[in-house]
Amino acid sequence: MKQQQVTTNGPCWVEHGSADPEAAQRFYGELFGWQPEPDEHPEAAGYAFMRLDGKVAASVTPLYGDEQPTAWTVSFLVTDVDASAARLTGAGGSLIVEPTDALDYGRFAIAADPSGAVLGLWQASRLVGAEVLNVPGALGWVELLTRDPDGARAFYPAVFGWTVAASEQYTQWGLADGDFGGMLTMGENFPPQVPPHWLPYFSVADVDVTAFRAGNLGAQTLMAPTDVPDGPRIAVLRDPVGAAFGIYLAGAEG
Structure with a gap:
């Protein structure tokens, strides 16, 4: 994700749905320097924006349903959420939350x-998405982990118009201004109870130092710092509340 601002049909927002929002805010505040800004609207129900050097980078929110897991949700910017939702269901996807207005910030759906x-x-509307991308502490890459890579290669271009650059090792998703994400096939090393999911990667100045600090803050290492062939140094972690996320070396995005 080389762009410094969100792009239509590209990733625009990451939201941490948390069983313990205060713990999540503390962890990411210590790790990335994020500062919480609670949404004061009564209807916001505990929603908090997370700012990096004054710019909105992400959000942390309570869970809204008994079956909702603690996890990061990646959102993609569209010009018409109702039309995109219809295109998504027509391509074989499903809606979890129908298109809904989010106060005066915009309109969303969860799918x-x-x-x-x-x-x-x-x-x-008022909120385009993250105000900062691709700098240490901000979103820089998104990755789909799936057991059906062929289905994903058909589905996502049909919904969003993405380009697909596939090799034997990895598939990358792109738009006209460059690739912003990728896809990893979930093999036997993934426990069967782990569902397909989108994983956000945050840019950091030093992967090893950040992973070490995350461990001291209570995170679990899912993949130790590793150099990707022809790619950046990365690591995958699980925060103390239970949400997985990745980190990668700033300036080395694909």
């Missing part, structure tokens, strides 16, 4: 692709 990976659709 799942045919394999069950959850994603958000966002039609901007």
Whole structure:
């Protein structure tokens, strides 16, 4: 994701749905320097924006349903959320939350692709999305982990018009201004209870130092710092509340 601002049909927002929002705010505040800004609207029900050097980078929110897991949700910017939702269901996806107004910020839907990976659709009004991308502490890459890569290669271009650059090792998703994400096939090393999902990667100045600090803050290492062939140094972690996320070396995005 080389762009410094959100792009239509690209990732625009990441939201941490948390069983313990205060713990999540503390963890990411310590790790990335995020500062919470609670939404003061009574209807916001505990929603908090997370700012990096004064710019909105992400959000943390309570869980809204008994069956909702603690996890990051990646949202993609669309011009018409109702039309995009119809296109998504027509391509075999499903809606978890029908298109709904989010106060005066915009309009959204929560959906799942045919394999069950959850994603958000966002039609901007007052909030376009993250105000900062691709700098240390901000979103820089998104990755789909799925057991149906062929289905994903058909589904996502049909919904969003993405380009697909596939090799034997990896598939990358792109738009006209460059690739912003990728896809990893979930093999036997993934426990069967782990569902397909979208994983956000945050840019950091030093992967090893950040992973070490995350461990001291209570995170679990899912993949130790690793150099990707022809790619950046990355690591995958699970925060103390239970949500998985990745980190990668700033300036080395694909």
